[in-house]
Amino acid sequence: MNKKSNRIYPAFEMLLNEIDMEIDTIKKDIQRLSEAGSFADASIKANHAEQVSSFRDKVVNLQKQWNDMLSWFQQKGKMKKARKKKTKRGRLHRGVKTPSKDYYRPILQALIDLGGKAKSDDVLKRVEKAMHDRLKPIDYGPLPSNPNETRWKNTAKWARKNMTMMEPPLLKPDSLPKIWEITEAGRKFFLKGDQ
Numbered sequence: 074m075n076k077k078s079n080r081i082y083p084a085f086e087m088l089l090n091e092i093d094m095e096i097d098t099i100k101k102d103i104q105r106l107s108e109a110g111s112f113a114d115a116s117i118k119a120n121h122a123e124q125v126s127s128f129r130d131k132v133v134n135l136q137k138q139w140n141d142m143l144s145w146f147q148q149k150g151k152m153k154k155a156r157k158k159k160t161k162r163g164r165l166h167r168g169v170k171t172p173s174k175d176y177y178r179p180i181l182q183a184l185i186d187l188g189g190k191a192k193s194d195d196v197l198k199r200v201e202k203a204m205h206d207r208l209k210p211i212d213y214g215p216l217p218s219n220p221n222e223t224r225w226k227n228t229a230k231w232a233r234k235n236m237t238m239m240e241p242p243l244l245k246p247d248s249l250p251k252i253w254e255i256t257e258a259g260r261k262f263f264l265k266g267d268q
Contacts, residue, residue: 134197176232179203190254
């Protein structure tokens with residue numbers, strides 16, 4: 074492993090963000106084509122969306138393999154600089170920013186308050202208010218990969234993504250782009266007070 078190895082994990086994150094944006098674009102195209110009555114074209118786009126989602130799953134698996142491999146080398150003492158403070162382009166160490174799971178309840182609360190379904194911007198405004206006292210200064214900083222987006226918003230979006238992939242999902246995975254929607258399981262999770 075060389076010094077550049079530490080930069081590969083953030084590259085996975087950037088790639089996954091780009092893939093997610095592509096999936097959102099395809100979903101918009103499907104909706105537009107369906108509304109226009111072009112069902113054959115919408116079906117082709119839906120197939121494309123499935124392929125891109127499958128590719129995303131492969132990237133997530135590769136990212137996990139990469140992380141496992143780095144962990145193995147760290148344990149064996151092969152990477153002496155692995156615990157060094159975060160560099161300008163490196164990944165933050167665990168505990169430096171507010172964890173993704175801390176966003177689950179505020180997201181669920183915001184959606185319940187908004188009637189169960191809302192635009193992502195409306196949800197994020199409520200989440201920021203709810204978490205203002207818990208967010209750390211680093212959470213308000215920009216992402217290295219996208220200086221126009223703050224870390225906390227990016228983490229909240231990842232929390233939303235994780236909640237759609239749970240079994241059962243807490244948020245609907247097939248909602249329209251930029252629309253977040255709670256599931257019955259999400260309501261039960263919130264009422265139980267689980268975290």
